[in-house]
Amino acid sequence: MASPTSSVLPADGRGLGRGFGMLWTAFLIANLGTGISSVAFPWLATSLTRDPLLISLIGVIADLPWLLLSLPLGAVVDRADHRRVLTTTHWGRAALTAGIALALATGTMALGILYAVAFVLGTLTVANENASQTILPRLVGPDRLQRANARLTVADTTVGVFLGPWVGGLLVGVALAVPFTVDASLFALSGLLVLLLPVTPREPSPTSRSLRRELAEGLRFFWRHRPLRDLGLLLGVLNxxxxxxxxxxxxxxxxxxxxxxxxxxxxxxxxxVGGTIGAQATPWMESRLGPRRVLLMSLAGSASALVIVGLASHGIVVAGALSVSAGLGLAWNIITISYRQRIVPEGLLGRVNSIYRLISWGPLPLGSAIGGLLVTAGQAAGGREIGLRTPVLVSAAVISVLFVIALTRLRTGLWSKTGSAYADDQG
Structure with a gap:
């Protein structure tokens, strides 16, 4: 098997290479669009309905591809050229957001259209994120994955959660169609940048093998590797x-x-802001505390933040709690993604990523549906305010239980730089 960097053009001397720099730029631009959408889509939904169940259904539909399509799309990513997958999915998202803008401009927007777009966008996002993680080991060496993932996470936080939603709020204030128009342009530009990535086309996997057999191979690797299995299950409940x-x-x-x-x-x-600080501080925290303690801190911090949010009535208090939670959450992502990229063979990475994400992200549509139902039930029992606070406090309770479980499952001995010591762990 070729080394992870054998197909990459020479580095540009800045440590992570020209290829990573272009991927990072495309990632940054696309995540700005995603951040804008994170405000524009729900705000558009509230202009069409005030029913909490109908609004939560948008989240259900958008996340449904993680449950239904993660496995087959993972196999497709392993077979396909990663650069082509990234380009196609970016441009597909550009076309869809442009369609929303057109529907708003012509007065033809409806809740059904929003649901349909949410599902297709979710499908393209599943494929795009899988390919983004799968191509990274081909652009940087295994000893630089932690650093590369930290930079991608900071970019995601800075523009996807930091700048993007703020820009989205400003654009919504101009007109509802404006943020979707901007999104379309950003996704189109990201696709162009990815198309120009300096990485040689990947040799496709043999297509004579059945899709079912390839999926089974990835599933066996995932399930027999206890650290990956535990991390996936923990993240599934957390999400x-x-x-x-x-x-x-x-x-x-x-x-x-x-x-x-x-x-x-x-x-x-x-x-x-806390997310950015947490991402930057992850290498330091991991070296001082060890990955196990950082992951446990992430769970404890998330539970505590949700308690504060669920009881708060002021935006500044909520923002402060979310800032701490975001920093610890991104530390979890950096540690676990880098670990997965180091220990999974390149030819299996797309499938293992898809299985990991099926388990960890597949529950999202169920969670969105439960959230809407909890609001409805809480509202019936104690009024609108109690209803809106109920899902936040229930989530805090669930994560608190998860923290207790993680105390025994995330053992100190799980971690190594290669992960090879655990590949035969059948426990």
Whole structure:
């Protein structure tokens, strides 16, 4: 098997190479568009309906591809040229967001259209994120994966959670069609940059093998590798709880915190400062505390932050809590993604990524649905405010239980730089 960097053009001397620099730039631009969408889509939904169940259904539909399509798309990524997958998915998202802008401009926008676009966008996002993680070991060496993932995570936080939502709030204030027009341009530019990546086309995997056999091969590797299996299951429950909490967050922001569109974007912006700090500090925290303690801190911090959010009535308090939670959450991502990229063979990485993400992200649509139902039930029992606070506090309770479980599952001996010591772990 070729080394991870054998197909990459020479580095540009800045440590991670010209190829990574171009991937990082495309990632930055695309995530700016995603950040804008994170405000524009739910705000558009509230202009079409005030029903919490119908609003949460958008999240259900957008996340459904993680559950339904992660496995087959992972096999496709392993067979295909990663650069082509990235380009196609970026341009597909550009076309869809342009379609939303056109529907708004012509007065033909409807909730059904929003649901359909959400599903297709979610499908393209599944393929895009899988390919982004799978191509990275071909652009940087294994000893630089932690650093590369940290830079990508900082970029994601800075523009996707920090700058993007704030810009989205400003653009929504101009007109609802404007943020979607900007999104289309950003995704189109990202696709062009990825098309120019200085990486030789990847030799496709043999297509004579059945898709089922290839998926089974990836599943066996994942399930027999206990650290990967435990991390995937833990993240699945964590993301389920997170989806419950955020399913109706736009209504929480509007009705409990009293925020307008610009202020809602600022809430993300302030909250993401901690995310950026956490991503930058992850190598230091891991070297001082060890990965196990950092991951446990992430769970404890998330549970505590949700308790504060669920009881708060002021945007600044909520932003502060989210800032701490985001920093610890991104530390979890950097540590676990880098670990996965180091220990999974390149030919299996797309499939293992898809299985990992099926387990960890597949519960998102269920969480969104539960969030909407909890608001409805809480509202019936104690009024609108109690209803909107209920899913946040329930999520905090679930993550607290998860922390207790993780104390025994995330053992100190899980981690090594290669992961080879654990590949035969059948426990």
């Amino acid at each position: 389920l709880a997170g989806a419950v909490a955020i399913a109706t967050q736009v209504l929480f922001a509007q009705e409990i915190l009293g925020l307008n569109a610009v202020q809602y974007g600022l809430l993300f912006m302030v909250g993401a």
